[in-house]
Amino acid sequence: MATLKELAKLLNISVSTVSKALNDSHEISEITKRRVNELAEKVNYKPNRIAQQLKTNKTKTIGVILPKVTNPFFAEVLHGIETTATNSDYDIIVCLSNESFEKEQRSLELLSNGSVDGFIMAVARDTQVKEQSEHIKAAIASKIPVLMFDRVINEIICNKVIVDDFKSVYEATEFLIKKERRKNILLVSNVEELSVGKLRIKGYQKAIEEAKLQSQILKLANVDDVDESVYNYLKDNTGIDAIISIDHITGIIAINMAKKLGRSIPDDLSIIGFGYEHTHLLASPKISIIHQKAFEIGEVAVKLLIEQLNDEEHQQKTLIVPSELKLWESTKN
Amino acid sequence: MATLKELAKLLNISVSTVSKALNDSHEISEITKRRVNELAEKVNYKPNRIAQQLKTNKTKTIGVILPKVTNPFFAEVLHGIETTATNSDYDIIVCLSNESFEKEQRSLELLSNGSVDGFIMAVARDTQVKEQSEHIKAAIASKIPVLMFDRVINEIICNKVIVDDFKSVYEATEFLIKKERRKNILLVSNVEELSVGKLRIKGYQKAIEEAKLQSQILKLANVDDVDESVYNYLKDNTGIDAIISIDHITGIIAINMAKKLGRSIPDDLSIIGFGYEHTHLLASPKISIIHQKAFEIGEVAVKLLIEQLNDEEHQQKTLIVPSELKLWESTKN
DNA sequence: TTGTATGCGTTATCAT
DNA sequence: ATGATAACGCATACAA
Numbered sequence: 001m002a003t004l005k006e007l008a009k010l011l012n013i014s015v016s017t018v019s020k021a022l023n024d025s026h027e028i029s030e031i032t033k034r035r036v037n038e039l040a041e042k043v044n045y046k047p048n049r050i051a052q053q054l055k056t057n058k059t060k061t062i063g064v065i066l067p068k069v070t071n072p073f074f075a076e077v078l079h080g081i082e083t084t085a086t087n088s089d090y091d092i093i094v095c096l097s098n099e100s101f102e103k104e105q106r107s108l109e110l111l112s113n114g115s116v117d118g119f120i121m122a123v124a125r126d127t128q129v130k131e132q133s134e135h136i137k138a139a140i141a142s143k144i145p146v147l148m149f150d151r152v153i154n155e156i157i158c159n160k161v162i163v164d165d166f167k168s169v170y171e172a173t174e175f176l177i178k179k180e181r182r183k184n185i186l187l188v189s190n191v192e193e194l195s196v197g198k199l200r201i202k203g204y205q206k207a208i209e210e211a212k213l214q215s216q217i218l219k220l221a222n223v224d225d226v227d228e229s230v231y232n233y234l235k236d237n238t239g240i241d242a243i244i245s246i247d248h249i250t251g252i253i254a255i256n257m258a259k260k261l262g263r264s265i266p267d268d269l270s271i272i273g274f275g276y277e278h279t280h281l282l283a284s285p286k287i288s289i290i291h292q293k294a295f296e297i298g299e300v301a302v303k304l305l306i307e308q309l310n311d312e313e314h315q316q317k318t319l320i321v322p323s324e325l326k327l328w329e330s331t332k333n
Numbered sequence: 334m335a336t337l338k339e340l341a342k343l344l345n346i347s348v349s350t351v352s353k354a355l356n357d358s359h360e361i362s363e364i365t366k367r368r369v370n371e372l373a374e375k376v377n378y379k380p381n382r383i384a385q386q387l388k389t390n391k392t393k394t395i396g397v398i399l400p401k402v403t404n405p406f407f408a409e410v411l412h413g414i415e416t417t418a419t420n421s422d423y424d425i426i427v428c429l430s431n432e433s434f435e436k437e438q439r440s441l442e443l444l445s446n447g448s449v450d451g452f453i454m455a456v457a458r459d460t461q462v463k464e465q466s467e468h469i470k471a472a473i474a475s476k477i478p479v480l481m482f483d484r485v486i487n488e489i490i491c492n493k494v495i496v497d498d499f500k501s502v503y504e505a506t507e508f509l510i511k512k513e514r515r516k517n518i519l520l521v522s523n524v525e526e527l528s529v530g531k532l533r534i535k536g537y538q539k540a541i542e543e544a545k546l547q548s549q550i551l552k553l554a555n556v557d558d559v560d561e562s563v564y565n566y567l568k569d570n571t572g573i574d575a576i577i578s579i580d581h582i583t584g585i586i587a588i589n590m591a592k593k594l595g596r597s598i599p600d601d602l603s604i605i606g607f608g609y610e611h612t613h614l615l616a617s618p619k620i621s622i623i624h625q626k627a628f629e630i631g632e633v634a635v636k637l638l639i640e641q642l643n644d645e646e647h648q649q650k651t652l653i654v655p656s657e658l659k660l661w662e663s664t665k666n
Numbered sequence: 667t668t669g670t671a672t673g674c675g676t677t678a679t680c681a682t
Numbered sequence: 683a684t685g686a687t688a689a690c691g692c693a694t695a696c697a698a
């Protein structure tokens with residue numbers, strides 16, 4: 001790779017002149033700028049990013065720590081993060097915690113050595129269960145901003161981007177009750193252990209209570225054969241006329257099991273799940289979803305973090321990205 | 334962040350002594366090492382990664398360029414890459430081309446300024462369709478190793494990690510013919526435009542020809558309503574007794590549409606698709622898949638690239654990660 | 667065993 | 683308008 005020094009030698013001028021010429025300084029004559037730029041073009045000179053980083057003490061890089069990239073929600077958030085970061089001239093270094101506290105902690109520590117200007121993260125399931133937070137506080141204490149999204153830790157003060165978990169499920173449940181006139185609504189979940197899962201369940205319960213209906217919850221986070229559990233539950237509780245799933249898997253499974261039991265969807269049984277992008281493609285009838293705007297979450301997160309990076313006085317905020325109820329055939333009549 | 338200089342001043346010794354002590358040099362006395370390490374621990378000293386990179390001219394970072402991270406195959410490959418890279422003490426910078434040639438090109442250029450030691454990439458659909466390759470050749474020419482996986486460009490000489498596309502589909506088709514005694518096997522696809530899609534189709538065709546059967550291919554890459562197309566095709570061709578899908582979507586759709594048409598799976602109709610990790614969870618009956626070992630692909634890719642980075646004399650190789658036919662209820666009797 | 671000096675590639679300050 | 687020099691934080695060759 002060509003360096004300033006090499007360009008300078010080839011042109012018989014000093015390094016600093018070359019540097020200034022390339023940065024279009026007014027101190028440099030047009031003729032010199034032309035000569036320098038032509039040569040730079042010819043040898044395909046690119047300023048060494050590492051050297052610039054050392055000099056400016058800014059990496060223009062964001063550390064992104066995700067629990068699991070095979071979860072389509074996080075994949076889509078990553079898409080939003082990458083797009084927005086690139087547009088803002090930032091790189092992203094990606095680490096996956098695999099829902100493990102130890103891995104999350106290690107990643108955070110490793111990147112806290114000047115590799116990144118700030119972090120965007122959703123905490124691991126393990127971290128939430130163990131109620132750990134020191135590792136994140138440590139990063140913040142060493143002046144590296146951390147932004148948490150989706151799964152957040154309340155006691156930590158930092159920028160946050162969250163989904164309206166409570167409200168969206170409350171409204172979806174209300175929709176089933178008031179518009180669809182359903183009376184036996186089952187909630188199925190494999191995320192009941194997460195902060196977001198707890199909020200979603202609360203939203204469901206509030207709507208159910210207000211309508212003086214009976215709350216019914218099927219928890220599947222630690223179940224081996226989810227298909228079987230759902231199948232059996234539906235078989236034993238034939239009165240169920242609606243299902244709300246609070247994750248991106250169990251709603252589709254519910255559709256499949258209900259069909260297997262000969263239930264007619266949506267006439268006999270309305271189903272609403274959570275989803276992103278192409279989730280509905282994989283279900284038949286197409287599943288209605290509470291659509292989390294995952295891409296937008298990533299987008300908003302990057303913008304907010306960069307805002308903080310550019311402003312010492314920045315005030316910590318919590319932004320809410322509203323979800324959208326998308327009705328498909330599984331509820332539409 | 335604490336620096337060597339600060340530690341040195343606090344201890345009244347020289348910077349180089351501190352540096353050597355932290356690197357456990359034999360030149361330094363145990364007593365000094367202890368003093369240094371204790372202070373470093375106390376002030377939470379971490380060597381500045383950027384400075385190390387500038388010094389050693391190695392970033393210990395791999396640039397990863399993926400066409401789409403919301404595709405579960407690439408998400409799982411990324412998982413394998415991240416895990417292996419972390420274990421080998423490498424970071425990864427992730428860029429998404431979104432199947433666009435321009436974005437891919439830009440990412441490659443931007444990171445070719447010393448930001449990474451090498452690249453791992455799968456080329457964008459757009460790049461394959463337009464048959465572009467200069468941008469990749471440019472990176473290789475400037476001495477940054479590039480490893481291509483899954484979707485590769487034949488004319489470029491570099492390390493490659495590929496799947497046995499031809500063989501796996503050939504064998505799956507053969508399985509349907511010989512073991513399942515199927516005679517009207519339909520191939521459905523939404524990847525017929527890609528290098529991998531073409532190979533998979535060839536594998537199907539070879540098996541079909543050898544058995545003197547009739548080749549039937551339903552191409553869906555540019556179709557709007559995939560459900561409808563599949564539904565109509567199956568309705569109009571009631572003789573079909575097996576389906577092989579060469580992507581991770583259309584197989585599940587085929588199951589759903591076949592059920593809708595009252596076909597009994599697998600007795601009446603065997604279905605095999607492509608899949609990764611939890612694909613089968615979303616289908617009922619659980620879909621049989623040609624399981625691409627996506628995690629392993631990522632793992633092998635990182636190891637091979639690092640091998641090259643550590644060895645000037647490295648010979649370019651093409652490694653094949655074999656797929657595995659995983660039978661579930663949709664073919665089992 | 668410890669310390670001094672140099673350089674990685676860049677930018678910025680201060681001469682000339 | 684151009685050039686010399688220092689500095690970012692670290693590692694290392696060479697002195698002492």
